[in-house]
Amino acid sequence: MKIAAVLTCFNRKDKTLNCIKKLMHQYKTIDIYVCDDGSTDHTSEAIKKKYPNVKVIKSNGGLFWSKGMFQGMKAAVTKDYDFYLMVNDDVDFYDNMLEIMLNSYESANGNCSIVGSTQSSFSKKLTYGGSVLKTKLNINKKFLLSPTGKVQKCDFANWNCFLIDKFTIDNVGLIDNAYEHGIGDFDYSCRMKKKNIPMYVATDYIGTCERNPIKNTFGDNELSIKKRLSLLLSAKGLPIKSSFRFYWKNYKIIGVPFLLWMYLRILLSISLNKPC
Structure with a gap:
């Protein structure tokens, strides 16, 4: 084998x-x-x-x-x-x-x-x-x-x-x-x-294996809003290109609302300075 x-x-x-x-x-x-x-x-x-x-x-x-x-x-x-x-x-x-x-x-x-x-x-x-x-x-x-x-x-x-x-x-x-x-x-x-x-x-x-920590990620509410937004869209965050590819490739039009809701929920948490 x-x-x-x-x-x-x-x-x-x-x-x-x-x-x-x-x-x-x-x-x-x-x-x-x-x-x-x-x-x-x-x-x-x-x-x-x-x-x-x-x-x-x-x-x-x-x-x-x-x-x-x-x-x-x-x-x-x-x-x-x-x-x-x-x-x-x-x-x-x-x-x-x-x-x-x-x-x-x-x-x-x-x-x-x-x-x-x-x-x-x-x-x-x-x-x-x-x-x-x-x-x-x-x-x-x-x-x-x-x-x-x-x-x-x-x-x-x-x-x-x-x-x-x-x-x-x-x-x-x-x-x-x-x-x-x-x-x-x-x-x-x-x-x-x-x-x-x-x-x-x-x-x-x-x-x-330990869970990945949220410290120094877009989920970390100790960081500035600007920094969190930058991390969100970075390669190790939830980059738009990759996220759209996943939802469209695997779910087509059905996936679009779920993709938008994911980003809206995260952006709301960041704007309210909450962890996510």
Whole structure:
């Protein structure tokens, strides 16, 4: 069985090295592809020194997450693996992560993808994983599914840990590299749904990962309104181009009111100096 792991990184050398170490403990012949998007903390050099067999794809800092993952996937698919494991380098994987993911895949009878759930190392609460729509009438309202010991079908998957089989790659392709940073993982979920390829939440937690803090983001009400607006429209916020692409591409005219409502709600919170 051939397995490739794909991740992108930027100036988180210690976390990236820890992620690679944990991945190598999962499976003796796993191939790892890292897209280093212009790190200045010598991440690439450290990887090459400690893990010379890891494939490092270097960029100049303009890719961000979705485009970085695209480059990693593009390199990996040339080797025709059985599975492609998409991960974030800030996940601290449990030793049996891959076993849980592969067993969940078998439980779901194959021809699907599996999303691994992470929990906070402090509170042990669910942080990332697979989510379902609360109601089909509101495409913006989702809730995460906690692992139950059995696989659970989901609508959307965070790519903190996401196992894609060859069948899915052959039918859906790579992540869309038109997105400026985020949303690419949720877009991939929508593309899978259109192809009638299911996604399932793995049976158990696969590691720890903290939720991204709101400090120094557009949600931080300690920042000025001008700064928050700038962050909102930045690549790591909710850039208009990427947001419009996601809603129009996946929902057409139905998605426009939800897109507008999302921005109006956020702008109202910013104008009232409230967190969001």
